[in-house]
Amino acid sequence: MEQSTTNATTSEASDQVKRGLKTRHVSMIALGGCIGTGLFVASGSAISTAGPGGALVAYVAMGLMVYFLMTSLGEMATNMPISGSFAAYSAKYVDPALGFAMGWNYWFNWAITVAVDISTAALVMKFWLPGIPGWIWSLIALVIIFVINALSVQAFGETEFWMSLIKVVTIFVFLAVGLMTIVGIMGGHATGLENFTYKKAPFVGGFPAILSVFVVAGFSFQGTELVGITAGESKDPAHSVPKAINQVFWRIILFYILAIFVIAAVLPYTSPDLLGSSASDVAISPFTLVFQRAGLAAAAGVMNAVILTSVLSAANSGMYASTRMLYSLSKEGYAPKLFERTGKNGIPYPALFATTIVAALTFISSIAGPQIYLWLVAASGLTGFIAWFGIALSHFRFRRAFMKQGHKLSELSYHAKWFPIGPILALILCVAVIVGQDPQSFFSGHWEQVLVTYISVPLVLVLYLGYKFKKHTKLIPLDQVDVSPVHKDGTLKESSTKD
Incomplete structure (x- = not known):
């Protein structure tokens, strides 16, 4: 018995990540995944495209879908709380080939996204220091993110906790200021709901416009699935994951729906500033515009700091997610065994180094070979939605197998x-x-644009079919799906730790 315990302890200490994330970390990571430049910046273009009513319909529909996805992920993550999450679920509950494709798809997505985020960080820094070359800021951002992820999972959790808290406080202040502007307490003129019936409002452009905003909303919500990745390093996944999942719906309602309602009420959808919203021009962030409308002159500088925090948070989460996914792929035998090695602090350093190198090379390509960079970014464009598809399919199969x-x-x-x-x-x-990403190009025969937009799909199919034909895998029959929970084999120690 003593020898068995010793072996188990040795096994846990060797090449295993550490369960160092507290409940508050997991909750804030899930929350931070919901809040990013998609809300602070892109929400303006959504209102401009579909009008206030169309934008709200699109975000409510997408928010509902994300809630369903998170409950699906929560059910699987509490039953099988491991790093790698839904890639492992795809392999275990559907087909090993799907797990292989989902894992590499997700790793590629976040590795490229890290490069995009550090590039965006450089654009944001130009607001304060336009004379310094952007690559310097990108390099600094990459080093900071690498160090945070190299220290410990607790360092990552604490960093995300505080950066997410900054975003949450900003939204609460924004909602308060916005509502006071609507009723006339701030900004002089009470806008009321007049902008909801201004010209063609509330619905502009009909269903096609709502569909296009639906796509924008989908990108805004990407990152919410990170809670599934954190389950493998949560001290108490049975408590922390459901808590984070259950709060997702209300967060979406509060942070997205109310924020878009405030923006649409204060600013008419015809405002030209809403069309040009981008991270490189914080002056026309809809949040900045609302603050300025309320008479807060320093809004641009404050929002620039918040957007910078949001971008760094996204890059930090991306580095964590891609590192853990590569680690999981190695553990499952889908990647070289080198990447499953961890340090004494539980950090999978080979996977972290590999991901950092890929992100750095991708960023360098944006300078040395812009066309290559554009293709890499395009190739990662739909990977988040493909991952969501895998989550939904895995859960559907898991529950059916569980009951069968x-x-x-x-x-x-x-x-x-x-x-x-x-x-x-x-x-x-x-x-x-x-x-619905770009049906116009498809119907008009602009095949190069179609390839750029949809290239993620054939790439995933190549991964899936290639592995399937090589390994001769098959769809796992429901009565043969392994639905046994991880925590019953002794590898997961239940804890009541709460924070």
């Missing part, structure tokens, strides 16, 4: 309440978003 094998829902630490409607709706909407 005679289990009861009461055996699960957490279960999605809207099964099977939730995952089915998520699958349909994921396909709709992917197809």
Whole structure:
């Protein structure tokens, strides 16, 4: 017995990540995944495109889909809390080939996204220091992110906690200022709801406009699935993951729906500033415009700092997610064994170094070979939605297999309440978003643009079919799907730690 315990301890200490994330870390990481430049910047173009009503409909629909996805992920993550999350679920509950494709798809997505985020950080810094070359700021950002991820998972968790808190406080202040502007307490003239009926409002451009905003909303919500990755390093996943998941819906309502409502009420959809919203011009962030409308002159500088925080947070999360996914791929035998090695602090350093190098090379290509960079970014464009598709499909299969094998829902630490409607709706909407990326180019025969837009799809199919034909994998029959929870094999120590 003593020898068995010693072996287990040695095994846990060797090539294993550490469960160092507290409940507050997991909750804030899930929250931070919802809030980024998609809200602070892109929400303006959404209102301009579809009008206030169209933007709200699109974000509510996408928010509902994300909620269903997160409940699906929560059910699987509490049953099998490991790094790698939904890639492992795809392999275990659907087909090993799908797990292979999902894992590499997700790693590639975030490795490229890190490069995009550090490039964006340089653009944001130009607001204060336009004379310094952008690559210097990008290099500094990459070094900071690398160091945070190299220290410990606790360092990552604490950093994300405080950066997410900054974003949350900003949104609360924004909502308060915006509501006071609407009723006339600030900014002089009470706008009321007049902009909701201004000209063609509330719905502008009909269903095609709503569909295009639906796509924008989808990109805004990407990152919420990070809570599944953190399950493998959470001290108490049975408590922290469901708590984070259950709060997702209300966060979406509060942070996105109310924020878009405030922006649409204060600013008419015809405002030219809403059209040009980009991270490189913080002066026309819809948040900045609302603050200025309320009479807060220093809004641009403050919002620039918040947007910089948001970009660094996204890059930090991207580095963490891609590193853990590469580590998981190695553990599952889908990547070289080198990448499953960890330091004494549980950090998978080979995976971290590899991801950092890929991100750095991608960034360098943006300077030395812009066309290569554009293709790399395009190739990662739909990977987030493909990952969501994999989550919904895996959960649909998991629950069906779980029930078919005679289990009861009461055996699960957490279960999605809207099964099977939730995952089915998520699958349909994921396909709709992917197809709706650029249908105009498809129908008009602009095939080069079609390739740029949809290249993620054939790349994932190549990964899936290539592995399937090489390894001769098959769809796992429901009665043969392994639905046993990880925590029953002794590798996960239950904890009641709360913070």
